[in-house]
Amino acid sequence: MFKVLMICAVFGIAVASPLSPSGLARLSGAGHRPVPHPVPHPVPHPAPHHVSGDDAHAEEIVRSDDVRADGFKVVWETSNHINEERDGNEHGDIHGSYSWISPEGEKIAITYVADENGYQPHGDHLPTPPPIPVEIQRSLEWIASHPPAPEHHGHH
Numbered sequence: 001m002f003k004v005l006m007i008c009a010v011f012g013i014a015v016a017s018p019l020s021p022s023g024l025a026r027l028s029g030a031g032h033r034p035v036p037h038p039v040p041h042p043v044p045h046p047a048p049h050h051v052s053g054d055d056a057h058a059e060e061i062v063r064s065d066d067v068r069a070d071g072f073k074v075v076w077e078t079s080n081h082i083n084e085e086r087d088g089n090e091h092g093d094i095h096g097s098y099s100w101i102s103p104e105g106e107k108i109a110i111t112y113v114a115d116e117n118g119y120q121p122h123g124d125h126l127p128t129p130p131p132i133p134v135e136i137q138r139s140l141e142w143i144a145s146h147p148p149a150p151e152h153h154g155h156h
Contacts, residue, residue, distance in 0.1 A: 055080050
């Protein structure tokens, strides 16, 4: 008997729900109408302007994954001149490099270290900060050579 009561309760809640067709008809004051469902439309993703036919059909021509107890080494190259090489050790330190050909036909090469100090990339094409002005550098050196005196907190 309890099962029948539970089934009737669930059925009653489902029919009374404003999301059911009969609940929507009661809310709108009209007869039963089909509920419109949104139709998904594909979102176009234009290819970057620098993608050539070679890029779109690039294939992996070299792949080497060497995983050892003391680290790993990965070497990877595609037919459109994208290269990557990285070595990692058991401490989580990674040294690597990657390169590709820019849309202007220039080879872009990055070397990096990723360790306890974070990701540290290096490459001729990466922006660099301007030099520290001489006055600021002198101030920093003076501050470093004249540390503040230790503060003494006495009791009153």
